[in-house]
Amino acid sequence: MSELLRIQHLSKNFGRKPVLKDFDLTVESGRVYGLLGRNGEGKTTLARILMGVIPADGGEVSYKGRRISFGDSAYKREFGYVPEDPFFYEGMTVRVLLDFNARFYPRWDRKRAASDLERFALDPKSRVRTLSRGMKLKLGLAVALAAAPEFLILDDPTSGLDVPTRQDFLRDIIRELAASGTTVLFATHMVHELERIVERLLVLHGGRLIVDEDFEAVKARYQASLEDIFVSLVADKA
Amino acid sequence: MFRALYFKEWKEKALLFFFEMGILVLLILAQFVFREKKDIQEWLIYAVLMLFFPFAALILGAAGFEAEYRQGAWAYLFSRPVGRGTIWLAKFAALLSMLTALWLVFAALWAAAPGIREIRAWPMLGKAGLTLESVIPWWSILLSVFLLTVAFSLSLLHERQFNILFVSIGAGLFLPAAVWAVMNSRAGGFMAWLSPERALPTFLVCLVLVALAFAAASILALAKSDFSQPRNLTFGFVRWFVPFLVLALAGTAAWALLTPVPGGRYLYHFAFSQGDAYYVTHRGVFKYSAAADRVQWLAKGKSFGFGWAMDSSGGKIAYTAYDIKSKKDIEEVLWVVNADGSGRKKILGRGVRENEWPQDVSIMNLLMSPDGAKVAILSSSYRNKPKARRSPPLWLAYADGTRLESLPDDPALFGDARAYCWVRLVAWVQAGTSVLLEKRTSPSPSSFSLWLYDLGGRTARMLLDNAVTASWLSPISPDGELLAVKYQKGLKGPWQLAVLDFRTMATTDITGSAAEPQGQVSSQISWEPKGTRIAYVSRRKQAEGPDVYFLVVYSLTAQKSLAERRMTKTEGAAQLYAPSWTGDGARIVVLDREANGLRIFGPDLNETERIAFPPRMGPPYGLTIVGNHALVQDNVTDSLWRCDLVKKTWKRLY
Numbered sequence: 001m002s003e004l005l006r007i008q009h010l011s012k013n014f015g016r017k018p019v020l021k022d023f024d025l026t027v028e029s030g031r032v033y034g035l036l037g038r039n040g041e042g043k044t045t046l047a048r049i050l051m052g053v054i055p056a057d058g059g060e061v062s063y064k065g066r067r068i069s070f071g072d073s074a075y076k077r078e079f080g081y082v083p084e085d086p087f088f089y090e091g092m093t094v095r096v097l098l099d100f101n102a103r104f105y106p107r108w109d110r111k112r113a114a115s116d117l118e119r120f121a122l123d124p125k126s127r128v129r130t131l132s133r134g135m136k137l138k139l140g141l142a143v144a145l146a147a148a149p150e151f152l153i154l155d156d157p158t159s160g161l162d163v164p165t166r167q168d169f170l171r172d173i174i175r176e177l178a179a180s181g182t183t184v185l186f187a188t189h190m191v192h193e194l195e196r197i198v199e200r201l202l203v204l205h206g207g208r209l210i211v212d213e214d215f216e217a218v219k220a221r222y223q224a225s226l227e228d229i230f231v232s233l234v235a236d237k238a
Numbered sequence: 239m240f241r242a243l244y245f246k247e248w249k250e251k252a253l254l255f256f257f258e259m260g261i262l263v264l265l266i267l268a269q270f271v272f273r274e275k276k277d278i279q280e281w282l283i284y285a286v287l288m289l290f291f292p293f294a295a296l297i298l299g300a301a302g303f304e305a306e307y308r309q310g311a312w313a314y315l316f317s318r319p320v321g322r323g324t325i326w327l328a329k330f331a332a333l334l335s336m337l338t339a340l341w342l343v344f345a346a347l348w349a350a351a352p353g354i355r356e357i358r359a360w361p362m363l364g365k366a367g368l369t370l371e372s373v374i375p376w377w378s379i380l381l382s383v384f385l386l387t388v389a390f391s392l393s394l395l396h397e398r399q400f401n402i403l404f405v406s407i408g409a410g411l412f413l414p415a416a417v418w419a420v421m422n423s424r425a426g427g428f429m430a431w432l433s434p435e436r437a438l439p440t441f442l443v444c445l446v447l448v449a450l451a452f453a454a455a456s457i458l459a460l461a462k463s464d465f466s467q468p469r470n471l472t473f474g475f476v477r478w479f480v481p482f483l484v485l486a487l488a489g490t491a492a493w494a495l496l497t498p499v500p501g502g503r504y505l506y507h508f509a510f511s512q513g514d515a516y517y518v519t520h521r522g523v524f525k526y527s528a529a530a531d532r533v534q535w536l537a538k539g540k541s542f543g544f545g546w547a548m549d550s551s552g553g554k555i556a557y558t559a560y561d562i563k564s565k566k567d568i569e570e571v572l573w574v575v576n577a578d579g580s581g582r583k584k585i586l587g588r589g590v591r592e593n594e595w596p597q598d599v600s601i602m603n604l605l606m607s608p609d610g611a612k613v614a615i616l617s618s619s620y621r622n623k624p625k626a627r628r629s630p631p632l633w634l635a636y637a638d639g640t641r642l643e644s645l646p647d648d649p650a651l652f653g654d655a656r657a658y659c660w661v662r663l664v665a666w667v668q669a670g671t672s673v674l675l676e677k678r679t680s681p682s683p684s685s686f687s688l689w690l691y692d693l694g695g696r697t698a699r700m701l702l703d704n705a706v707t708a709s710w711l712s713p714i715s716p717d718g719e720l721l722a723v724k725y726q727k728g729l730k731g732p733w734q735l736a737v738l739d740f741r742t743m744a745t746t747d748i749t750g751s752a753a754e755p756q757g758q759v760s761s762q763i764s765w766e767p768k769g770t771r772i773a774y775v776s777r778r779k780q781a782e783g784p785d786v787y788f789l790v791v792y793s794l795t796a797q798k799s800l801a802e803r804r805m806t807k808t809e810g811a812a813q814l815y816a817p818s819w820t821g822d823g824a825r826i827v828v829l830d831r832e833a834n835g836l837r838i839f840g841p842d843l844n845e846t847e848r849i850a851f852p853p854r855m856g857p858p859y860g861l862t863i864v865g866n867h868a869l870v871q872d873n874v875t876d877s878l879w880r881c882d883l884v885k886k887t888w889k890r891l892y
Contacts, residue, residue: 048317048466053466073319076317087310087313091249101318103242
């Protein structure tokens, strides 16, 4: 597997509060990464920095060997992003939102978009403002998947999903993506969901990764559930 | 991507746009309802220009990033593969096109209703220079685009649209108002040379540059700052805006100082002596040395007056300027400076002979004595005061600043206070013992008389009635003894050219004489450097058809014309020919607009060559020969061009 993304010495403060400190990570293509961390540890911040939504205070990010800086946009054509809070333009209909996004992504898959709308029971004529939070999350997923990304960042998207959809999402969609070679970074604090899909475990604590290891190896070492492993790791460092 | 964002903005702001369009349509309909009441129409038009468009622009601009804030969609938008510069531009382009659409609807009304176009004068606006012209009101368009830019630039800093609106009104109206105040206040005394026609363009340039400062700071803040931290974003904006604002204000000042405004009169005075040309602009007194092809800045200044003189030997220059302390405290100052720029001395003005020089008059014009020791001054006193209460009109100031003396008034010369009647000092003659004056005696048809004021005897006498100097700049022969005059035989007779000899006071006709039987002079005359020949353009009647024009070289010693050449052009062109002798007396240069160049003739008037005007030069006028160089002014910008008659190259000096 080749190196897809490299993050070196990344740092970010909000005011005087450091969120990421000297953060390093290497992402290999075609794998599913699970990023665990308590609330406020910087999972969303990391996702936003990678998506160019907010700037980092320091450090370097390289994608496919090329350094990317705040303000670059071309690399994002190969990135998918489902944020924790799926805010879209409320006045648009589902179809208009999809058409609007289609202009940005050269590999936009209209068939995939249509089938996902059906799969998630989304009415193309519905206005975004009429959708529930769960439905908006589904719409966010549909948008991200239709862009046929090489690297998909999921920022805790399952917390607002109903159980069948969450299971569908975890069981089918993530596996499907992994099988197609898409690299997934799944950030969450809902540990038990990650256990079923994660290949490599990342634990963020105190602004740094305290674990960056294959999940099977971690599991073998600790002989416990992921939830117990996470709690003991975070407690040890606290 | 740009298109997608552009149309997204249009869809998002459609409701707001149509709301504004609705108000505009109502205002337009009201124009037709009140078509019989011009005063109401006028108020409505100004309501549209001064209130509707600025506020429509402010409201549109303030809504720029409203959707991103209100719906929390900024993180979503910025995570799309599109540059932030593109986002900014697409949003701005959409808003600008909405404003343009509103303007187009108004322009259609403008075109459709001629009565509205004719509305011009609202007194308050007229005073401020903001009159509604018969053409499109650019000031209102620029103001609305400016306010749109300000409001849109600020809209990314705050989520509350109303707050943005109020801050934009403050920043958008306060900044221009402050600039306008500085330009017109005491603090702006340094810019007091701004003429009214220059003030409004300067103000509009300021608006454009400040709008660019807002836009640049906004783009950079959006591109570089963290949108999730409002303080960080605001600080980023301010950090970029301050230097850009300083640059914008510096750019405005530079524009105002360095750029001549078309149609403005900024090359105030012009003279030449001993191979050098001297001219005054709003920046100072300059000398152009033909031999070195170099411009020298003799005296820097900010606000020059209308007085200017140079002695005949080219040693000293006298000029007037304004000493401005405040809008109400402006004093005229007379300076004398050596022709090399050294020894500048204040002769009259604040702190110098204030008790002797009358406070209620201005300097009409000046003459420097041939030796450069004295300056004859004609004041405005005779024009606006009855004789019993007025100060003497003629004065003598010593160039070393030691003395100022008034000369006795002469009722025959200065007694007519009617507005059309004016007097001008022409030349210092008779070896510096007298000054020649020209007086306008009736308005239509204009008539003039020439007077001599004896400085020793302190009396004036009329030399010629119904006569005017034949050249504005150089009617006196190089030796100072002869005066070229044009006079009229009878009130409706043709203008004849003659020469007056100051030694004998005898007048010799040139045109109308046996040697040069026909015609009247249609151009400025030019003295050959030795003073034995003159060149001019003569207009002659034909038995049939229009009058024809001849370029003539006339010998004063032989008392006959030596050569004539028919110039085929019209009267308007003939008045601009301005024939001028070269310094060696071997050639005559003529400015020919219709031939689009300078035409060069030998003394026999055979054309030897032509030099085309440079493409960038506007309609030329005012030809002067200095050494091997010809100086020509641009009638549109008043810039001064130099033509090297040997190398046939042009260069803009000013």
